[in-house]
Amino acid sequence: MKRAFIIHGWGATPDDHWFHWLSGRLKARGYTVDVPILPNPTAPVFAGWQHTLARHIGTPQPDDLFIAHSLGNITLLHYLSQTRPPKIGGLVLVSAFGGRLPKLAEIEGYSIDDYVAQAQLDLPAIREMTANITCIISENDPLVAPEASLKLANALQCHIITVPNAGHFLASDGFIELPQVLQAVDEFR
Numbered sequence: 001m002k003r004a005f006i007i008h009g010w011g012a013t014p015d016d017h018w019f020h021w022l023s024g025r026l027k028a029r030g031y032t033v034d035v036p037i038l039p040n041p042t043a044p045v046f047a048g049w050q051h052t053l054a055r056h057i058g059t060p061q062p063d064d065l066f067i068a069h070s071l072g073n074i075t076l077l078h079y080l081s082q083t084r085p086p087k088i089g090g091l092v093l094v095s096a097f098g099g100r101l102p103k104l105a106e107i108e109g110y111s112i113d114d115y116v117a118q119a120q121l122d123l124p125a126i127r128e129m130t131a132n133i134t135c136i137i138s139e140n141d142p143l144v145a146p147e148a149s150l151k152l153a154n155a156l157q158c159h160i161i162t163v164p165n166a167g168h169f170l171a172s173d174g175f176i177e178l179p180q181v182l183q184a185v186d187e188f189r
Contacts, residue, residue: 002063002089004031005056009070009095010107011042017171018178022067025182031065043110044071046118053079060085060129067092067181069169070144071112073152074098074119080129081122090132090188091158092181094169095144098123098152104143123155133158134184138166159184 004026006019014020014035023033036056038049053075057064060083068076073096080088098121105113127133135153137146139162146162153160161180167173 002031002065003061004033004065004067005076006033006035007053007066007068007072007076008035008038008041009068009072010044010110010112012069012072013037013041017069017169018175018181019069021177022181026065026185029185038072038075042108044115046075046115049075050079050082057083059083060088062087063089065089065092065185067094068096069094070096071115074116074121077121077123077126078119080126081120084122084125085129088129090130090134090185091126092134092136092184093149093152093156093158094136094178094181095138095141095149096135096152097144097148098155099148101144101148103145123152127156132188134161134187135159136161136163136169136178136180136184138162138169139164140166141168143168159187 026033034056036052073093100116133156137149169175
């Protein structure tokens with residue numbers, strides 16, 4: 001059975017935003033779905049989040065599908081860069097970024113910069129793992145500037161889905177469903 005992992009971001013839980021909706025849709029498509037609870041979501045410890053991914057994912061498999069949101073993206077990309085699986089099924093990156101965010105150095109006293117500084121991304125290696133990479137970008141994301149998402153998408157040479165006026169794809173932005181993720185998965189080879 002194919003595995004799918006949904007990786008949440010800062011301040012979130014597996015029950016937030018569109019994660020539960022997506023989990024149900026992927027299960028209906030034959031995936032076993034894991035949405036790890038990343039510890040201390042409003043004060044994440046980089047090593048703790050990596051350890052949690054290691055416990056849940058282990059060695060990424062050739063059919064594994066990964067979906068990540070916000071800070072979950074750089075967390076996942078670091079994990080894949082370190083584990084270096086020869087092949088994965090695909091990546092869907094929502095409000096993703098690959099480095100520091102000048103407009104978001106910290107949130108509520110927590111240093112996003114310090115967290116991001118620990119990530120070591122090997123984007124060419126990730127590109128070699130799969131041809132199935134899609135970045136979903138909001139035109140007006142107030143937290144992750146669209147330019148930061150586009151920079152990562154261009155470095156990954158991936159497909160881009162742009163969503164107008166989507167904010168940060170949060171439930172408070174009106175996103176309890178995100179059909180663009182399923183659209184991306186449907187287009188994977």
